[in-house]
Amino acid sequence: MTEPIYLDNQATTPLAPEVFEAMVPWLRDNFGNPHSPHILGRKSAAAVEVARQQVCALLPNDGEMIFTGSATEAINLGFGAVKAFLSEGRNKIVVLVSEHAAVRDTALSYQAQGFEVILHPVGSDGLVSMEQMEATIDQKTALVAAMLVNNEIGVIQPVGAITDIAHKAGALMFCDAVQGYGRVAIPTNIDMIALSGHKIYGPKGIGALWVKNGLKVPTLIHGGGQERGVRSGTLSPALCVGLGKATELCADRWDADAMSIANLAKSAREKFANWTVNGSQDQRYPGNLNIRRDGLDVARLMSDVRGVAFSAGSACASGSGRPSHVLAALGLQPAEIKSSIRLGFGRYTTVEEIEQAASLINRAAEEQL
Known part of the structure; x- marks a missing residue:
């Protein structure tokens, strides 16, 4: 069976060949525990710290980075910082209504701890109003x-x-930078930043939380005190090395990747000209194209177009069967949400694949309408 054209790079990205090669020695030969004092342990620990420096190279320079098992874990770890504010009478958490479920659900869990959680609205273009934020x-x-x-x-x-x-x-500022890290410049004034390895052509099973100097986050996982005393558990040198190498590639290929993604986006916009773009037309990362066509049944479309791997929204929402809270936040009606698809272009996507995918999707759509 021929592999489908992959256009779901927001859900996950393929592992870069260079990342795979960098990880192999740490999976096969260098098996030392990075927290052990002997020479094998110190060798692994040194590799972990090199990876830490590589990841930090694309983050602000006034903080420290903590390896985690995922971005979701990093989000849960970072949110713990709010606990110290209750004694000051600060009991309000503000998150955008369009945030990923990992942020929304983590924030909402703090209601049981005495916090008021505000799901702040966004406009029909998906962008927040600065005036409303100030209010x-x-x-x-x-x-x-x-x-x-x-x-x-x-x-x-x-x-x-x-x-x-x-x-x-x-107040503190937390940023889920999972979809932007390695591709979009990150402002330097943020207090906490979460990122993920498998969204930048790195391995699954590793993420990170960057924390500004002087800010303390409470222990999330108790045990041996690894990772700055807040995240216990033996680190995987292979995963750390993989994330570090993936970050290094993003830095080295920053301009080339951006040019390639822009070219792919231009081709896709042309091929899907009779579809409506969901969200801002301009203030967006071009590797993500969320579009809709009125009257379309996307569930049927995805069943009919087996030759293309794409989605109807986030992998989390698709798995749960829940309608997209992001598209609902734009003011889209249920029928419009059910007629929307997300196409995600990546480093290894080609213009020819965009053209083939567009032909398959458009043909199936026309057969419905």
């Missing part, structure tokens, strides 16, 4: 969370400006 964030706000690049519709939020508003009120 919402006040002296009772402990934490504000905004995603750099939305995973479903690709819009780029002005997180630097949102951070300024949060800091003016004395």
Whole structure:
């Protein structure tokens, strides 16, 4: 069976060949525990620290980075910082309504701990209003969370400006940068940043939380005290090396990748000209194209087009069967949400694949309508 054309790079990316090669020695030969004091352990520990430096190269220079098992874990770890604010009378958490479920659900879990959680609205273009943010964030706000690049519709939020508003009120700023890290410049004023390995052609099973100097996050996983005493458990040198190498490739290929993605996006826009783009037309990461065609049954479309791997939204939402809360936040009606698809282009996507995929999808759509 021929492999489908892969256009779901927001869900996950293929492992870069260079990353695979970098990981092999740490899977096969260098088996030392990085927390052991002997020479094998020290060798593994040194590889972990090199990887840490590689990851930090694309992050602000005034903080430290903690390896985690995923971006979801990093989000849960970072949100713990709000607990210290209750004693100051700050019991408000503000997150954008269009945030990933990992942020939304983590924030909502703090309601049981005495916090008021505000799901802040976005406009029909998926972007937040600065005036509305200023009106919402006040002296009772402990934490504000905004995603750099939305995973479903690709819009780029002005997180630097949102951070300024949060800091003016004395609140912390958390940024889920999973879809932007390695591809979009990250503002330097943010307090906490979450990222993931498998969204940048690295391995699954590893993420990271960057924390600004002086900010303390409480222990999430108790045990041996590895990873700055807040995240216990033996690190995998192979996974750390893989994330480090993936980051290094992103840095080295920054301009080339951006040019390639822009070219792919241009081709896709042309091939899907009779579809409507969901979210901002301009303030978006071009590797994410969320589009709809009125009257279309996307579930049927995905069944009919087996030759293309694409989605109807985030992998999390698709798996749960729930309609997209992101598209609903734009004001789309249920029928419009059910007629929307997400196409994700990546480093290894070709223009020829875009053209073939467009032909298959458009043909199946026409047969429905």
